[in-house]
Amino acid sequence: MDIRLDGIGHSYGDVEVLKDISLDISSGQIVCIVGPSGCGKSTLLRFLGGLERPKTGEVLQIGSPPEGSLNPLTYVFQDFALLPWRTVKGNVSLVLEGHGLRTDQSSAIIDDVLARTKLTEFADALPKQLSGGMKQRVAIARALAVNPAVMLMDEPLSALDSQTRELLMDDLVDLWSRQPFTAVYVTHNLAEAVRLGHRVVVLSRRPGKIREIVEIDKHLNAREFGDADLDAHQKHLWRLMRDEARAADAELLHA
Amino acid sequence: MIKVNRRGALALMGGTIAGALATPALALNRTVKVGALRFTSHSGNFVAFERGYFAEAGLNVEFKFFQAAQPMAVAIASGDIDYAVTAISGGLINLADKGAIKVIGGALSEEQGIDGQKFLASDAAFKAGVKTPKDLAGKKYAVTQAGSSFHYMGAKMAAAEGIDLSFTPLQKVGTIIGAMKSGQVDGWSIVPHIAKPLAGSGAVHIIGNVADYIPNYQVTTVFTSAKNAANERSMTESFLSGFSKGVDDYTAAMIDGSASKDEMVDLIHKYVYADRPREKAAPSIINGTMRLNAGAALNVASVQDQLSWFQSEGLVKADIPLDALVDTSYVETIDK
Amino acid sequence: MLNKNSNGSGVQKETQGRSVTFRGGGFSPKPRRWIGPVVFLFLIVIAEWGTRAGWISALTMPRPSDVFVTFQQLYESGLLAKHLGPSLSRLVVGAAIGVSIGIGVGVLIGLFSYIRSGMVPLIAAIFPIPKIALLPLFVIWFGIGEGSKYALIAFGTFTPTVVATYGAVDNVDRSLIRMGQSFGLSWWSIVRKIVLPGAMPGILSGLRISLAIAIILLVAAEMLGAEYGIGAYILEAGSLYDLERLFAGVVILSLLGVIVSTLIGLIERYMLDWRS
Secondary structure (H helix, E strand, O other): OEEEEEEEEEEEOOEEEEEEEEEEEOOOOEEEEEOOOOOOHHHHHHHHHOOOOOOEEEEEEEOOOOOOOOOOEEEEOOOOOOOOOOOHHHHHHHOOOOOOOOHHHHHHHHHHHHHHOOOHHHOOOOHHHOOHHHHHHHHHHHHHHOOOOEEEEEOOOOOOOHHHHHHHHHHHHHHHHHOOOEEEEEOOOHHHHHHHOOEEEEEOOOOEOEEEEEEOOOOHHHOOOOOHHHHHHHHHHHHHHHHHHHHHHHHHHHO | OOOOOHHHHHHHHHHHHHHHHHOHHHHHOEEEEEEEOOOHHHHHHHHHHHOOHHHHOOEEEEEEEOOOHHHHHHHHHHOOOOEEEEEOOHHHHHHHHOOOEEEEEEOEEOOOOOOOOEEEEEHHHHHOOOOOHHHHOOOEEEEOOOOOHHHHHHHHHHHHHOOOOEEEEOOOHHHHHHHHHOOOOOEEEEOHHHHHHHHHOOOEEEEEEHHHHOOOOEOEEEEEEHHHHHHOHHHHHHHHHHHHHHHHHHHHHHHHOOOOHHHHHHHHHOOOOOOOOHHHHHHHHHHOOOEEOHHHOEEHHHHHHHHHHHHHOOOOOOOOOHHHHEOOOOOOEEOO | OHHHHHHOOOOOOOOOOOOOOOOOOOOOOOOOOOHHHHHHHHHHHHHHHHHHHOOOOOOOOOOHHHHHHHHHHHHHOOHHHHHHHHHHHHHHHHHHHHHHHHHHHHHHHHHOHHHHHHHHHHHHHHOOOOHHHHHHHHHHHHOOOHHHHHHHHHHHHHHHHHHHHHHHHHOOOHHHHHHHHHOOOOHHHHHHHHHHHHHHHHHHHHHHHHHHHHHHHHHHHOOOOOOOOHHHHHHHHHHOOOHHHHHHHHHHHHHHHHHHHHHHHHHHHHHOOOOO
């Protein structure tokens, strides 16, 4: 299933946040969206999953979601959004309840996603017992459990320290390599973007428009921390963004 | 500021002492606080005050008005007021037992031939066949609180008739009247000036007289703090003499007919039903006429009977002697 | 200065050093289990001593040992059960009605704009009404029997429960609700699995207050037409100025309060184990 953004524009009151965004997201690819603060990248992600409606333009699903997808458009949130009163297993089972699955079916799914995210032995732990990185892996497991057509990831690693972030990036790459998934990955961290993105969409400052789309051909598995060609991409992205970011920063100060 | 030299001061003191020796009561000129309810049964106090009998006895009386008898007893115990008139209740006896208060005289009495307190049935109960006090067997009988005079009256009647009552505490007379009118409770007893208008409106029915069950019932008594009774003899005597003169005037006007009833009603109306016009208040005041004991004489036999009943009910300790409650040295006692 | 120090002829360079003055500490009270009972015991001993020695008069305060004897008699005569039974059933029934309606209305206020706008001012208007003042009215509405007593306690527990509940619902992490929506959970699932458990800490701490109010109102509820009950017993003792019984009754109410608070503590420990 592909997703097409067709002329998306939006404003909050008098403030125009997004303008004329058209973009195709094709199956099996990770599309990263970067841009200066306040450029509307998180808003864009909310449009993609139907949590908010754009003022102009349309979000289109092209083709049908894969067989057995319980929730085609599935989010992974920056703050994990785990229910603190449910165990790891319970948090995953939350999103399977109400779909008429048999107990053995849902426990098979739970076992599978916990194994894929290396959480099997923590199945009965409560969120308060987990580190930030573990919590986000639970959230990813939960997202995988519904077999999404597109994962909508809203700065999923921003709440974590830099070491945990590296580890989780490796985990995401592993997951994708074993079973490619489609994802829209919003971040302000350019290292994450060049590491995980097949394509990196650079938004301008408010009102956000597509400034440039950078294609990175290198296979995800082959990318590593400190790769020279990735560094070149990152520098290029930073050049694109630097002035915008500075202007956006100043704008925020004036506002 | 007035300068007083030593000789002047001594002369002043001498004068005072000389006066005190001549007419002990008069020279007191003390301020005493008297607790009162706005009931006709407190008329002795009102008359004595209005006609200057307290002043003649050398007392400067200030009234403190209360809504219920119970807080008045507590106010005597705490020393906030000096004298008051109220019914004997379990609370009063317990306070006396703790050495706080003493009964020193009698006030309101049930007397054959004078309209006294009535047993009432609610309209609903009356229609269901409650025509005499005996018919209240097993019914809800309203009292303010356990150990109140209402409880005593109901229990004495029940004992005489050999029936059981379900005593229902409702705290306030006003609440009881409401509950009687709406038929939430079945029976009650109350002074005639409240009973008669209620019965007249058809909301309740008079089914008996308290006096038939408790002859010579000493309904209310004069009481004071134990300290006053023991240590302030002259002040207490002065109060009782002023009070008795007030009672005499009241009896002469309202019962004996030897003085103007109208004048007396006018006087009482200043205190009782003051919020109603005279012509509406007058019947209530006249209906409320009951015997106030001359000379504040105290029916010790009745007091003993009440004490014994409270003890038998376990409302007060069984070993409280009568003289812990009563100081009989001030007034004549009646023993029947 | 530097020179002097380095050539050693002037002020000697300190090599030993002083330990840095400790400036932290305090401002973090910790539980000291034995202090509470000691305070109680101390006050009781003072009262016993005072009433025995006579510098506390019998009118001011009863002797603690007499209160204990009164309590014992109450227990042995079987009157305790006779008084406690009706009171407990009034408490349980009244509080159960008030709390369950309160939680229901509180959740509705927390979830629906129209109900919130309609009910919040109403709740604010009835919260400060002393419920005792309405007792005569309740007697007319619900009769002088158990109905008016249940109603008074239910009404008294209702308002604080509503306020605590909708506050708790408001405080449920919105990102969790958004998560539930993003996974396509039904409205009812979100309420049942996210809103209610998330509001539970606030609801339970509100329950502490509501149930304390229920105990307070027990005495008021038993003012009218109650022959038996702890409240009736206390009122009777008060009108008889029987301090021993009065205190025995008050001690029973205090114990009830402690028991209720302990129970809620246990429920909290069991149900809110997930809180960090």
